[in-house]
Amino acid sequence: MERGSDEAELLEKTKLIIWDEAPMTHKHAFQALDKSCKDVLKSNSLFGGKVFVFGGDFRQILPVIKKGSRQQIVNVSLCSSYIWHHCRVLKLTRNLRLTIGQPSANIKETKKFYKWLLDIGEGKIGGPNEGTAKIEIPDDFLVEQCDDPIIKLIQFVYPDILNSSQDPTYFQQRGLLAPTNDVVHEINDCLLELFPGDLVEYLSSDSVAKSDYIDGNVDPTLYSTEILNGLKIFGLPNHKIMLKVSVLVMLLRNIDKKRDYATELGFRLFLWVRM
Template sequence: MERGSDEAPNKSCKDVLKSKSIFGGKVVIFGGDFRQILPVIRKGSRQQIVNASLCPSYIWYHCRVLRLIRNLRLTIGQPSADIEETKKFSKWPIGIGERKVGGPNEGTTKIELSDDLLIEQCDDTIIKIIQFVYPDILNSSQDPTYFQQRGLLASTNEVIHEINDHLLEFIPGDPVKYLSSAPAAKSDYTDGNADPTLYSTEILNGLKISGLPNHKLILKVSVPVMLLRNFNQKRAYAITLGFTLFL
């Protein structure tokens, strides 16, 4: 959350409502975890990134922090033993972020992981993870709620694509390959004599951009997909792009 994007509406509300109070006396709710969502400062240092967040802003001194103390999604209808285990685990990553786990440190320390968080030695760790997160996928792939209750996170898109390819092999059916079709448009900043090899089809098809599906998309019948983006907003009925495996 960037402080400039919050201080500017504050000044506008004061001018419109002709009030000296924060946001013109209106109640404004900020949501999110500041430890996870930091402003992006291009080539910025740690001090610059922290200074650009909401906490150093003068608005922060007028805020009241409200904390959620109960995870309703993971506790309703669950046995008491599972609820206690969920509470215990939720405190562990927070303790790491607050440097309460692993002893005093200045950014580097050793943290002991529980045995239930570790992957046993195997030939293919990705297959092991899939079998743990998606047990009995062969018989449960037709259930729409099966994938809604499970998910996998990864640090890079390459790992996600590799997991998708492995997961697709577990789902029965014949795969169907779809290829994108998007010719390169002439740049407005060139005289039309640019080298066409700079924007060749091979280069464009090899791009892997966050938020967009790859050039080659392989699907099967009953495989869940998720619409990422509709590029043609004026023709909302024309869905032009954007399906990927929903994990």
């Protein structure tokens, strides 16, 4: 960035710069920008005298260091940079998303829950530890003993789902988090079983296009049907999907983005399956 360029002129006019997800960024990125701002703005003040707001949460993912130890990861984070000594820490104290428009009884229970989560993140539960601790989960956060805990959880999160599934607002405040994709598929299969109707099976193509062949020949052992059907790729559906008429599905990605303006904007579209 040279003084007199469009970027430099824009930087000179800027009053406030917001850097989101700052804890995930290597400290050298901040320090490089600090030196660039000083050179462009001809000032020895931090960032050339410009005001920066670093947003983020240190409880989330820190900078990724390949095979790095805890000390190495902390050493490259923002809090280990000389810039950190000039930062003023501001904390959010009110969860607007979970409290606005909610009854006082629900707000009390919600605060109790997210305080418990924050205490876990800050290491206040489980006693002193070196990264491993046993945490006692309160009874009201657990699924009671039953024959099928997944069905019990579905009934708790989605009560009367058969009669309410066609209400567009029904799913807006409800959701299930799962640790792995296998658990997601298991929950989806349980939900499908609850809806009336016949399951329809859809299979993806399980062969290699001829355009991918080398000199017209391909080793069939490299692209066996079992391997192709077992691939689980992020952002793409599995080889086999099961659907029912009028069961709600979520479209996460459209491969043909040029023909779908809404997907280009990053919107998640809800579609009804009609067969």
